[in-house]
Amino acid sequence: MLRAALLLFCLLTIPLRANLGETVEQCVARYGRPVGYSEASAKLPFGTVAYSAGGYTLVVFLMKNKEVGARVSKADGSAFTEVERQNIMNADSQASSPWTAVANDDPGTLRWTRADKATVLYDKEKHVLIFTSDEMAGAMHSAQQPPASNAEPAQATASTPVPPSSTPGAPAPPATNSP
Numbered sequence: 001m002l003r004a005a006l007l008l009f010c011l012l013t014i015p016l017r018a019n020l021g022e023t024v025e026q027c028v029a030r031y032g033r034p035v036g037y038s039e040a041s042a043k044l045p046f047g048t049v050a051y052s053a054g055g056y057t058l059v060v061f062l063m064k065n066k067e068v069g070a071r072v073s074k075a076d077g078s079a080f081t082e083v084e085r086q087n088i089m090n091a092d093s094q095a096s097s098p099w100t101a102v103a104n105d106d107p108g109t110l111r112w113t114r115a116d117k118a119t120v121l122y123d124k125e126k127h128v129l130i131f132t133s134d135e136m137a138g139a140m141h142s143a144q145q146p147p148a149s150n151a152e153p154a155q156a157t158a159s160t161p162v163p164p165s166s167t168p169g170a171p172a173p174p175a176t177n178s179p
Contacts, residue, residue, distance in 0.1 A: 019092050020118055020133045022067045024049060027060055045139040061136060068136035072129040079127045085110075088129055089120055 027049060028034070036050035046063045052075060061069035072088055074080065080088070089099050089112065097115040104111040110122040117134035 020067055020069070020131060023065050024060075024062060027051070027067065031058065045142070046136065063135065063139060068133045068139070070131040072131075073127060077127060079124070080122065080129065085122060085129065092118075092131060 022030075031051040031053050034049045035052050036048075038044075038048045040047045040063070046061045046068060049060045049062060051058045051060070055075050057073050057075055059071040060067050061071075070092075093099060093114075099112040099114050099120060102111050102113050108124050110124065112120045117137075119132050119137070121130045121132075122128070123130070
């Protein structure tokens with residue numbers, strides 16, 4: 001009982017995620033020193049910065065020094081309760097544009113959107129919340145388009161494999177480089 005009360009207190013008093021649009025500096029001020037990062041590439045047009053705080057792991061997706069998405073999970077890998085999901089989503093809510101649940105064809109995923117075209121997905125099996133902005137979705141779409149030239153596509157090399165994402169539609173996890 002005491003553990004549940006302490007968890008609820010932490011959820012209500014500590015912001016668990018950075019807000020879409022925050023800068024790297026604002027994220028560092030909120031969460032402290034990152035525990036990992038990755039840089040943007042031709043395949044993945046944004047970099048990542050990972051944080052670990054209060055029993056949660058937060059991976060922030062960045063473009064031009066601005067957060068365009070995030071992935072939130074519990075450090076122990078357990079599922080979020082409805083209250084936890086709502087508290088985390090409300091930390092990135094805008095008063096004029098609240099999150100609205102939308103129908104989803106995938107029974108293993110819950111989905112919400114808001115007026116600025118930001119989206120939240122909750123993967124029930126992987127126990128992860130994924131926040132994406134319209135800017136992130138556009139960059140991912142552009143990165144997946146074939147080159148506009150008539151040249152032959154480049155051959156993939158085995159020297160730099162990219163691990164597949166563990167969640168459909170989610171970016172791959174960041175590398176574990178130390179900052």
